[in-house]
Amino acid sequence: MEASSITNKLFEQLNFRAEKQKVISSNIANINTPNYKTKELVFEDELNLQVNSLKMRQTNSKHISSIDNNLSNINPKLLEVPGLQEQNDGNNVNLDSQMSEMSKNKILYDAIQSSIRKDSNLFKSVIESSSKN
Numbered sequence: 001m002e003a004s005s006i007t008n009k010l011f012e013q014l015n016f017r018a019e020k021q022k023v024i025s026s027n028i029a030n031i032n033t034p035n036y037k038t039k040e041l042v043f044e045d046e047l048n049l050q051v052n053s054l055k056m057r058q059t060n061s062k063h064i065s066s067i068d069n070n071l072s073n074i075n076p077k078l079l080e081v082p083g084l085q086e087q088n089d090g091n092n093v094n095l096d097s098q099m100s101e102m103s104k105n106k107i108l109y110d111a112i113q114s115s116i117r118k119d120s121n122l123f124k125s126v127i128e129s130s131s132k133n
Contacts, residue, residue, distance in 0.1 A: 041078055
């Protein structure tokens with residue numbers, strides 16, 4: 001049983017952020033590897049393509065009940081980042097930008113964890129209050 005309808009999406013985003021952290025860590029670990037190209041895990045572009053194609057369905061003339069949600073088939077893609085300045089050895093990893101991406105990713109990861117925790121606590125309080133009646 002899930003706490004709310006958004007719980008699965010939050011866990012998917014949490015997994016995405018964990019995978020993104022691995023990619024960033026790999027970039028940093030390969031900063032001195034000749035001809036290594038910076039990689040990026042891309043999810044937002046795919047999501048935007050799907051969101052733009054969402055259609056709202058009106059089931060009653062007085063309200064709109066749902067949005068046609070077709071986001072379950074979106075998978076992140078691992079891509080080389082184009083247009084970065086290369087060093088003499090062909091490596092294009094920039095430590096400052098990777099550390100910045102890592103910090104941004106951690107903030108988002110922590111925010112998602114907090115949302116999951118709040119969602120679960122709300123679900124728990126509803127169950128506890130219903131058991132008292």
